[in-house]
Amino acid sequence: MHILRTPQELSQTADVCRVNGQSVAMVPTMGALHQGHTSLIDLARQHADIVVATIFVNPLQFNNSVDFDKYPLQMDHDVQLLEQHGVQFLYAPNVDAMYGANFSTSVHVGGITDVLEGSSRPGHFAGVSTVVAKLFSAARPDVAIFGQKDFQQFAVIQRMVSDLDMPIQLIMAPTIREPDGLAMSSRNIRLSDLARHEAVAIWQGLRKAQEQFSAGIRDSDQLIKTVESMIESTSADIDYVKVIDPVTLNGLSIATPGCVIVVAVVLDEVRLIDNHVLV
Numbered sequence: 001m002h003i004l005r006t007p008q009e010l011s012q013t014a015d016v017c018r019v020n021g022q023s024v025a026m027v028p029t030m031g032a033l034h035q036g037h038t039s040l041i042d043l044a045r046q047h048a049d050i051v052v053a054t055i056f057v058n059p060l061q062f063n064n065s066v067d068f069d070k071y072p073l074q075m076d077h078d079v080q081l082l083e084q085h086g087v088q089f090l091y092a093p094n095v096d097a098m099y100g101a102n103f104s105t106s107v108h109v110g111g112i113t114d115v116l117e118g119s120s121r122p123g124h125f126a127g128v129s130t131v132v133a134k135l136f137s138a139a140r141p142d143v144a145i146f147g148q149k150d151f152q153q154f155a156v157i158q159r160m161v162s163d164l165d166m167p168i169q170l171i172m173a174p175t176i177r178e179p180d181g182l183a184m185s186s187r188n189i190r191l192s193d194l195a196r197h198e199a200v201a202i203w204q205g206l207r208k209a210q211e212q213f214s215a216g217i218r219d220s221d222q223l224i225k226t227v228e229s230m231i232e233s234t235s236a237d238i239d240y241v242k243v244i245d246p247v248t249l250n251g252l253s254i255a256t257p258g259c260v261i262v263v264a265v266v267l268d269e270v271r272l273i274d275n276h277v278l279v
């Protein structure tokens with residue numbers, strides 16, 4: 001695996017791939033890789049000849065400096081994992097290479113960034129869309145893979161790609177979970193043993209809501225209460241539990257197949273998000 005450190009190296013490498021007739025898939029991450037990330041890589045390999053993974057802990061998308069300072073870094077481990085999964089190129093720039101002197105551009109997606117994670121984490125999505133636009137603009141990948149775990153992030157990037165006429169196919173990969181159902185996340189290692197144990201309530205609540213939906217319950221408030229009451233039996237603080245439309249992200253009073261229950265909690269000072277598409 002070759003490691004690229006600058007946008008110029010990324011751009012030139014992608015050009016060479018294209019000249020050789022090879023398609024390129026990009027998998028952006030912030031590192032501290034787990035099976036959720038490697039599932040994206042494996043999917044990327046099915047969709048393109050060349051996989052470019054990126055690792056960049058993007059300061060622009062952290063509205064909380066403690067969260068940024070505590071974000072885990074495991075570069076040696078990550079490099080090994082990416083090699084094991086057949087990644088040909090890793091793009092891992094430092095902050096100076098990503099944001100040169102006097103950097104002053106921001107990509108702002110309106111509307112859908114005002115709600116959910118956007119309202120709890122001001123500036124977060126502008127940071128995400130700015131960095132992803134830079135990655136896309138340097139590499140011009142054919143395909144990019146993102147996880148369903150960050151459902152709103154996918155919707156925001158999809159909006160940006162469509163609005164800015166970027167010829168990139170986006171693929172949403174399913175959420176990979178721990179054996180007890182907790183969605184894998186680089187932040188999970190910050191949970192105390194007790195909090196880690198309690199965190200499973202999020203998935204248990206989502207599963208129970210799915211059971212109710214399958215039994216014919218369509219009232220969103222009732223589904224939301226089901227999830228909330230499961231989480232309320234733990235020490236987690238609920239930020240939101242909502243039933244939303246998958247494209248507009250608007251709240252729905254009546255749940256329909258394909259709509260999404262989204263959850264955000266703070267547990268042991270760690271923000272955890274999860275979601276489930278009702279079927």
Ligand code: AMP
Pocket residue numbers: 028029030031035036037039040145146147148149150173174175176177183184185186
């Ligand atoms: P992150 O490193 O947390 O920024 O995540 C990088 C990419 O991996 C994003 O597209 C996430 O949605 C995705 N991802 C993170 N956790 C999971 C998971 N448990 N299952 C599937 N994808 C995930």
